[in-house]
Amino acid sequence: MGFPAVLADFAPTLRQGGLHLSTFCQFPDANVIEALAKTRLESFVLDMQHGMFDEASVLACVAAGALEGKPVLVRLPVDAGGLASRVLDFGAAGVVCPMVNTAEDARRLVSYLKFPPVGARSWGPRRAIPITGQTAPGYLARANNLTLAFAMIETRQALDNLDAILAVPGIDGVFVGPSDLSVSLSDGATLDSADVAPALDLVAAKARAAGKIAGIFAINPDYAADCAARGYSFIALMQDAMFMAQAADASVAAVRGKTG
Ligand code: 3PY
Ligand code: MG
Secondary structure, X not given: OOOOHHHHOHHHHHHXXXXXXXXXXXXXXXXXXXXXXXXXXXXXXXXXOOOOOOHHHHHHHHHHHHHOOOOEEEEOOOOOHHHHHHHHHOOOOEEEXXXXXXXXXXXXXXXXXXXXOOOOOOOOOOOHHHHHOOOHHHHHHHHHHHOEEEEEEOOHHHHHOHHHHHOOOOOOEEEEOHHXXXXXXXXXXXXXXXXXXXXXXXXXXXXXXXXXXXXXXXOOHHHHHHXXXXXXXXXXXXXXXXXXXXXXXXXXXXXXXXXO
């Protein structure tokens, strides 16, 4: 028996635009995914850019999510297009690609992630077939629709090229990196530029008008709720490491509060 629901419902649900709460994972261990998959988090983004994931841990953690019926996406390192189709072959439900700054960057991403005629993905979904419960012809017929390509918008250049990036066939959504966007918009001065907020509104509005998914990373629950109000539906709420640290501190504070 496969895990048929892992991919089947994910992309259609995101395209409907309801709020979907994911999280970034930095710790490359299937036990972490398994533990978080028991919570109300709805999917996971394994971070190969700034987290500690390598190919072996992606392979194990995609399967750990599948066992719990939760989709697992992968954020690639910068300029690692070849890895994009590889993690889909491992059964990932989508790819989040950092620093997509031009329509050409977006087209290159799509070429790795979508089968012809949309892109030029090479056939070989070795792990994706058992994990998704598809037959080989079924996976070929459905993968372009069910595995998602997110272009990260995190520079001034990407904002300038937003319409062109959104117009690339095969780009399913955009995903804002607020920290890098702030660094870019402030020429390296701050992680918290006031110019980010209007940019967030612009990206969400343009993504929705283009019929594409609006995604973003949220550093805390208040920021996530604000992003949802601005029109973002795919929100990566915090990171595994943050959940662990905050829960530990809250528990220690609770004990200290009772013991003086
Ligand atoms: C950013 O804020 O730049 C990100 O990439 C979030 O993960
Ligand atoms: Mg970033």
